[in-house]
Amino acid sequence: MIAQASRLNHVEEYYFSTKLKEVRALQDSGKPIINLGVGSPDLQPPPQVMTALHQALLNPSAHQYQPYRGTNDFRKAIAEFYQNFYSVALDHETEILPLMGSKEGITHISMAFLNEGDEVLVPNPGYPTYASVSRLVGASTVLYNLNEETGWLPDFEELEKRDLSKVKLMWVNYPNMPTGAVAKKELFEQLYRFGKKHSILVVNDNPYSFILNEEPQSILKYCEDMDGVLELNSLSKSFNMSGWRIGMLCGSEKHINTVLKVKTNMDSGMFFPLQAGAAMALRLSPEWFSEQNKIYQRRKEEIVKLATALKCSFSEDQAGMFLWCKVPQGNTSEGFVEHLLKKYHIFAAPGFIFGSQGEGYIRFSLCASEENIIKACNRLTA
Structure with a gap:
């Protein structure tokens, strides 16, 4: 039997590589999962x-x-x-x-x-x-x-x-x-x-x-x-x-x-x-970024509503395509993500995957349509 190289002994498979398999399996079983976990832009490149x-x-x-x-x-x-x-x-x-x-x-x-x-x-x-x-x-x-x-x-x-x-x-x-x-x-x-x-x-x-x-x-x-x-x-x-x-x-x-x-x-x-x-x-003009950010800003406003409804705390003064949120007191980041996934069919990234200082936080991605983010919000009150 050929053993793996020792350099792999302290390296795990990337979290999203394994977790997304579970998410896809839920989708394949008919669960309407809304993925707010991964930072993969869903918009198109410039024409x-x-x-x-x-x-x-x-x-x-x-x-x-x-x-x-x-x-x-x-x-x-x-x-x-x-x-x-x-x-x-x-x-x-x-x-x-x-x-x-x-x-x-x-x-x-x-x-x-x-x-x-x-x-x-x-x-x-x-x-x-x-x-x-x-x-x-x-x-x-x-x-x-x-x-x-x-x-x-x-x-x-x-x-x-x-x-x-x-x-x-x-x-x-x-x-x-x-x-x-x-x-x-x-x-x-x-x-x-x-x-x-x-x-x-x-x-x-x-x-x-x-x-x-x-x-x-x-x-x-x-x-x-x-x-x-x-x-x-x-x-x-x-x-x-x-x-x-x-x-x-x-x-x-x-x-x-x-x-x-x-x-x-x-x-x-x-x-x-x-x-x-x-x-x-x-070589595109700055207008490209301005138009993209109009879309991301509208999405962020809806993600803020979602996080607020979940009683998460956060700073709105954040750049990038995510909203980093503190989970309600008494919850772990992994437990809160599992709760969202199983009860509301919403997937977010647990903060612990980014290190021990990320425990107690979750990350919502803006790489989902405004329609889907609103749909996620509506699930909390359905």
Whole structure:
């Protein structure tokens, strides 16, 4: 009998991979489940993007291997996007690396910079992939707690009290998932100084900056140099292209080349029409985001009604495509989610899956039609 690799001993299958099987089974049995748990946009990509994708299919070289660094035009589009929306100047030749989704980037960065025995600062609550990938490459996770009282921001006084000698990398994610907290420039400046002081590579995962967020920010804008920082970004949320698997990594030429060593041994370039469509998306006017946010704002208003009816507490000052809520006193996050699922056939994400600091909270997704959210509300009084 062949045993699994020891690196899997401390890694579980992703929660949504297993839980959604249960949800689908309930749906197959005739239960009218309304899924408010997953952040997969249900809206369509921009029509101009679809046109660009179709036209690129006719390019004579469309079906050949593509450059590992992505096409020149796609990298230029990323540089233009960062300049226009974040006021960050990037060299499209050396400081940008297209990715097959930013989740790929988390793995590639970890493989590129972490050795066995290194430590990684991981937010609690936070995206579970940060911790699981760290363990897969043999590094140890060091959780830094975020909490409601401090606005879900890092406590640097507490961090400075720790032994940071083995910490090589720090994951941050603002606008934050799952809490919706927004960072100001002061936080990014503080993160930059903290990383430089302790020789820690700070990586900001930034896929939510245009959703219900009036001031999109990039950590790269607030750094004297990019030697100590990297930023991941994605078209999945902002342009409704999650299934396309397109993201980007931005940073110094040195760091980009380090990650490229991993990437060139893991894939053979991204499908040309996908890059052509992505380049078109990144060149759209700000009006695209305004129209999308009108839809998300209406949905959020209905989710707020749902959460209020459930006697959950929350801050309405949240960015991104979720509403992070505290469950009524006396309930656990898992128990409350199971109650919603079994009694009302509504699925939400339990906070504990994002870390111990998420216990007592649930996350509602805005990736459902306004009609379905209203239908979910009506079930509470039926």
